[in-house]
Amino acid sequence: MKVHVLCPASSVTGGPEALHQFVDAGQQLGFDIGMVYLPEDDPDPTPAVFRLYAPRIWRDLADAPGNAVVVPETGTAQLLSLRHATRVHWWLSVEHFQLRAEAMRQAQGGGASAASPLDFVFDPRFGVVHLTQSEYARQWVERQGAPALMLTDYIRDEIVERARRLRTGPKDPLVAYNPKKGLEFTQRLMAASPPDITWVPIENMSPAEVAALLGRARAYVDFGPHPGRDRIPREAVLCGCTVITNTQGSAANGVDVPLPPSLKFDERHPLTVPQVLQRLREALTQPQRFAEPMAAYCRWVEDQRRVFFDEVFTVLATLEAQAAQRARRSA
Template sequence: MTTNSGSIFVLYHRGLRTGGPEALHQLVDMLRELGQDAYLVPHPHTAGNDRVEQYDIYDAPEAAEIVDTAENVVVYPETYVHEMSHIKQARRMCWWLSIDNSLTFMAERMWYRNTAGLFEKAKEAAVPFARMWKNGVTPAKLRTDKDVIHLVQSSYAWAFVATRLDVVPSLVSDYTPTGEFQATATAERNRQLVTYNPAKGGHIIDAVKAASPPSIEWQPIVGMTRAEVVATLQQCGVYLDLGHHPGKDRMPREATLSGALTIVARRGSGAFYADVPIPWEHKITPGDTEVATAAAMLPQLIANFEQEVAKQDSYRETILNERARFKQEVEDVFVNGRLGKDAYDYA
């Protein structure tokens, strides 16, 4: 499949500044760099929002609407997978930027919890169920819709989608803009400072804080401007992420580029070396000993900071090369029609 004869429309949430919408901007920008006629299309519910100013660095113009003709392609992020049935002629693609937070699988989990009697009449279960299952976009439905091409942002998503939907997805990741994140000399760092995002396993990190020695300082990354986030990552010793890693998350990469030592839990993409290629000893196994392990690990890592940071040099190099690999991935799928590749095909 090639798309040289038509246009590529990428549906997105206008005005939202998170990793997903930025990846969608990156996709359109790269497609245009490769000579494709590509456009973002704001979802009708978000069309009145202002565009994110920080994304002006991307060549990602908007089209007012999707043109549903046979020579065109429409890319849906997983947040809008339930709307793919609106397209009758164009080739449809679903880009799984997240797994744990995708409404398809979230609805499934909540539905089964509800029918198992774990809770009754919970709004959090009813809303995704009504949207996903009423429209027939269950994993079972997606398995039968063989006309959809599935793209995945991480190897974690590749394995999950391949297993649950009985398809061979294609890796189209994203990349980390590197300009902001310049590593500072280790002598200028506060090695005792551990930073974290409370939205990523914050309740577990609270327990780790309580079990850690008082010499360790803690700084949540919350309520900060972009410049403050960058400065914090450049000044800290450790970035700790014990969250679920629903996709290949951005902040661990930003922290690593900034020269911090990144420690993650083996959850979601964090369990996949292809997604987070840091040493085994820099990943924490979830379970009953997770808190104690993290609390014991941190002082040891801080005491040997230079040596431990050096172990992540190859991860930093990988991040610096992400854009070049992203170009290969996009060209394979959208220009050359080479589908089904995973991260290991680009090693």
């Protein structure tokens, strides 16, 4: 069985890194798996930061009964062109899929209740195998009537090692936040915040600069949509921050974001702003109060590489069995 993993060429974001981790783990486990970059004519498709994964690169996609093709939500439509290989959809972000599905629906002039061209992924006739990067995505896919296998991701070793060095260093009364996510509510927090709390946005920074900030900050807040297991909260806890989130997306459950309820807040509640500020005050002045849950969260993040390799073996062994069955039927 050949497993083709489709990935946007030269893209440096969390999704493409997860795709590279998948190919790397599959190769190390002895499976015949490789990356197919799109567009295919990119002369140097592997970003420099991902070259450590050393992906096997295939220029052609072999649509054969014994093979499988894995796509993220950015490549859902490409599964339609397959006729023989097992179709596999890896849900890295439910929201991104929904946005694409809605855009295609509107482009075809469909109303709010009309079907999307991407709805075929849940049609049993297409035999799509579903993988989910988060428990949040798994539950969503299940509500659409399809079972799914978990295939998460992990924070790469160099980031974990750097964070270990940083988290024991001196801390400042800083609160870090991502201005690209949940900014409207974060601005409400900042407007009501006392002047002795310094808020620092994570923007226009290199990965090393982000790590340095998280290593100095005592807290990290994230009130964004949480479309999957987001990376910055995990990097923040590795660097020694107390992490505070909302209850949207994957943050709503304790599997994807294993924080105690006292560190998760519903922005819709009228008392949330003063409650979050009180928790921040405690995190800045009495960080030992949160030492135990942060240590547990940190251990969970550090164990994700091991868990991921176990998941990759389960996924590829399952695909291998299904592909063999499919090949026998077509013989």
